[in-house]
Amino acid sequence: MTGLLDNIKGALFDLDGVLVDTAKYHYLAWKELADQWGFEFTEADNERLKGVSRMRSLEIVLEVGGISISEEEKLAKAExxxxxxLEYIRRMDASELLPGAKDYLYRLKERGVRIALGSASKNAAFILEKVGIADLFDAVVDGTKVAKAKPDPEVFLLGCRELGLKPDECAVFEDAEAGVAAAIAAGMYVVGIGSPANLGAANRVVGGLDELAG
Known part of the structure; x- marks a missing residue:
């Protein structure tokens, strides 16, 4: 690590695509709904769901299929x-952590950096427990605590408050364009996890946390 990352007091992590890959399970579950409605929901379509709330994700799936249902039906289908x-993630264990994730979290803890999760997932705390890293987090801000989805900065601003830090003292680690935009709007240093082609607005882009943990 070099530069500003050496001086951060707080680190806020998105969950899916940064620490674990649960996107594949989201995709399979959404695809099953699309199959029931009789249209194809592709992995390319699924890219639009990254970093957005469950209800907004459902609306995008419906848009892809040209399907219109009542608000009551939306709630039932989202559930x-x-x-x-949940059936998929109940089977998760530490083997599903992405390369370098646990090592990098430990490295930050050793430096006294406070760590928070900033995720749209309402199952985030459960997943952290399943993969064995819950005890490394000082705060968990997830879909049960925020009203506005990324790219709104609410999740990261609340994470800063829960860590007792200012936005300019923290870095965000994100794999989605909406998350990068949220971090920038919050006034934080942002590390994109993935491809520079998609995450070029980030201050720095790496392929994975293993590049920082090494």
């Missing part, structure tokens, strides 16, 4: 999708 997703 059905979540139950299917």
């Amino acid at each position: 059905q999708k979540n139950e299917r997703y």
Whole structure:
């Protein structure tokens, strides 16, 4: 690590695509709904769901299929999708942590950096427990605590408050364009996890946390 990352007091991590890959389980659960409605929901379509709330994700799936349902049906289908997703993540264990994730979290803890999760997922705390890293987090801000989805900065600003730090004292680690935009709007240094082609607005882009943990 070099530069500003050496001096941060707080680190806020997105969950899916940064620490673990649960996107594949979200995709399978949404695809099952699309199959029931009789249209194809591709992995390319699924890219639009990264970093957004469950209800907004459902609306995008419906848009892809040209489907219109009532608000009551939306709530029922979102719950059905979540139950299917939960069936997948209940089987998760530490082997599903992405390369370098645990090592980098430990490195930050050793430096006295405070760590928070900033995720749209309402299952974030459960997943952290399943993969064995919950005790490394000083705060968990997830879909149960925020009203506005990324790219609104609410999740990261609340994470800063829970860590007792200012935005300019923190770095955000994100794999989605909406998350990078949220971090920038919050006034934080942002590390994109993934491809520079998608995350060029970030201050720095790496392929994974293993590049920082080494």
